[in-house]
Amino acid sequence: MSVLLDFHCMVIIAEMSARREKAKEVVRRLAAAGHEAYWAGGCVRDLLLGLEPADYDVATSARPDEVLRLFPQAITVGAQFGVVKAQLEGDEIEIATFRSDHGTLDGRHPREVRYADSPAEDVGRRDFTINGLLYDPLKEHVLDFVGGQADLASGLIRTIGEPRERFAEDKLRLLRALRFAARFGYHIEEKTWAALRAMRREIEQVSRERIRDELVKMLTEGAARRAFELLDESGLLEILLLEVARMKGVEQPPEFHPEGDVWVHTLLMLGAMERPTPTLALGVLLHDVGKPPTFQITDRIRFNEHSEVGAVMAEEICQRLRLSNRDTDRVAALVRHHLRFKDVPKMRPSTFKRFISMDGFDEHLELHRLDCLSSHGDLTNWRFVREQREKLPPEEVRPPRLLTGDDLKAMGYRPGPLMGKILAAVEEAQLDGTLKTPEEARAFVERNFPRTAAAEATKKEK
Numbered sequence: 496m497s498v499l500l501d502f503h504c505m506v507i508i509a510e511m512s513a514r515r516e517k518a519k520e521v522v523r524r525l526a527a528a529g530h531e532a533y534w535a536g537g538c539v540r541d542l543l544l545g546l547e548p549a550d551y552d553v554a555t556s557a558r559p560d561e562v563l564r565l566f567p568q569a570i571t572v573g574a575q576f577g578v579v580k581a582q583l584e585g586d587e588i589e590i591a592t593f594r595s596d597h598g599t600l601d602g603r604h605p606r607e608v609r610y611a612d613s614p615a616e617d618v619g620r621r622d623f624t625i626n627g628l629l630y631d632p633l634k635e636h637v638l639d640f641v642g643g644q645a646d647l648a649s650g651l652i653r654t655i656g657e658p659r660e661r662f663a664e665d666k667l668r669l670l671r672a673l674r675f676a677a678r679f680g681y682h683i684e685e686k687t688w689a690a691l692r693a694m695r696r697e698i699e700q701v702s703r704e705r706i707r708d709e710l711v712k713m714l715t716e717g718a719a720r721r722a723f724e725l726l727d728e729s730g731l732l733e734i735l736l737l738e739v740a741r742m743k744g745v746e747q748p749p750e751f752h753p754e755g756d757v758w759v760h761t762l763l764m765l766g767a768m769e770r771p772t773p774t775l776a777l778g779v780l781l782h783d784v785g786k787p788p789t790f791q792i793t794d795r796i797r798f799n800e801h802s803e804v805g806a807v808m809a810e811e812i813c814q815r816l817r818l819s820n821r822d823t824d825r826v827a828a829l830v831r832h833h834l835r836f837k838d839v840p841k842m843r844p845s846t847f848k849r850f851i852s853m854d855g856f857d858e859h860l861e862l863h864r865l866d867c868l869s870s871h872g873d874l875t876n877w878r879f880v881r882e883q884r885e886k887l888p889p890e891e892v893r894p895p896r897l898l899t900g901d902d903l904k905a906m907g908y909r910p911g912p913l914m915g916k917i918l919a920a921v922e923e924a925q926l927d928g929t930l931k932t933p934e935e936a937r938a939f940v941e942r943n944f945p946r947t948a949a950a951e952a953t954k955k956e957k
Contacts, residue, residue, distance in 0.1 A: 517583040518551030519632045521590060524565055526633060530557040533614060533629035533638060535591070540625050543637070543647055544679070553590045554617055554629060558610060562590050576608055593617035615640040622661055622668050623675065624653045650681040658690035666701045669694060670709040673729060677713065677722035688729075695730045706735060707816040714776035720766035723780075738808055739780065741787040748796045752870045757786045763869035774822050775858040778829030779865060781809040785830070806831035825855055829862055836863045836876045845926030848892050851884055897925055897936035906937065907946050917944050 518534060525532035532555040538548035559577050563569055566581040577592030593611040611617050614629055621627045624646045629638040641655045652675050654661040662668050669691055676683050713722035726732040733740040742757040754760055764779045785805025789798045809830040813823035839847060853859060864877050898921050903914055917940055924930045930939055
């Protein structure tokens with residue numbers, strides 16, 4: 496296994512190295528044609544932090560038509576902004592002409608874009624100092640016009656220039672500041688933080704799709720707990736996810752949740768996630784979203800039907816954030832079924848097999864593990880499910896059907912709702928281990944669904 500892992504790592508390293516060489520080739524080709532060209536933005540930040548960039552962007556003095564001449568296979572993706580994507584053996588390198596932006600039309604797009612002649616002018620339009628660094632890979636030299644290296648060393652998120660102006664140019668930067676602070680464990684500089692807090696309501700001008708993408712990054716980049724603490728401290732949480740903000744102060748029965756209220760419990764789960772999928776991360780965030788509206792005190796604190804209530808709420812939140820139907824269904828299912836693990840030791844075999852056959856069950860299992868570790872700490876049911884999954888052969892969990900609708904028609908049964916009930920009953924008995932052959936299934940049907948009674952039921956349904 497370790498050999499396979501080492502080989503996998505070697506492949507990834509080789510791919511990263513190849514991408515870096517292609518990005519260097521872009522700069523080399525532009526420089527040979529007499530243009531200034533540098534790696535820009537996040538890739539420079541990551542390199543200085545000792546991280547391998549996911550992508551490489553290039554900023555250049557070359558105008559788009561000159562870039563297209565040097566890279567004939569390139570694609571123009573932002574003509575009005577001078578952005579071109581060069582295609583190099585399967586990799587895309589974004590090349591942007593130096594520019595300066597002026598004003599804003601809609602809190603995102605500049606009112607006017609002018610090409611600039613200097614890299615310093617181009618950097619001045621960017622968001623934060625740590626993202627405003629340039630690097631010449633040919634001379635191995637960093638260009639820093641905004642104090643980005645000092646802020647990297649100090650662990651500070653600071654806007655380039657006046658904070659209110661930078662946030663006004665693109666309101667999504669309100670969220671990006673929090674995400675970068677969480678991801679790198681940095682503090683937000685005082686004036687930047689004050690402007691962010693003062694302008695927090697303007698996040699409502701940003702499209703839901705862009706907000707969704709930023710929230711998903713916050714949840715999956717490895718610092719979800721800190722990101723949501725910052726969302727709360729900034730006041731953005733109650734604007735974007737009021738249902739989550741309402742978890743704060745909602746007490747839980749201490750015998751099951753010694754850690755504290757619903758918000759504390761959720762933060763602990765967010766902090767315990769390891770490289771989650773977006774749907775798992777959203778499922779963790781929203782698994783107890785139904786507790787605040789179902790809170791009541793009887794013999795003890797109770798949250799009756801909170802998983803079902805929460806599933807409906809989670810679906811509404813996902814739709815609001817413009818998630819795909821598939822991802823929305825997955826998140827709602829994670830919320831709806833997260834309490835079922837307490838019943839697994841006493842489930843009938845058929846019920847248990849259907850449970851572990853749910854779409855994306857690995858995510859259900861991981862959410863349960865995180866739920867337990869962030870509360871009472873008892874992993875008994877989690878271990879039970881894992882052991883049973885390993886023991887049960889796939890053909891027992893999802894066996895081929897013993898009978899089909901065509902088989903029932905051949906036996907004299909007519910299509911209709913009753914036929915569905917018969918097939919479901921056969922499947923239930925098959926999963927319980929009562930029926931093992933088609934012959935046994937036919938006898939079961941004739942015994943429990945006599946054709947005369949079935950014909951009468953069909954007439955009534957019509």
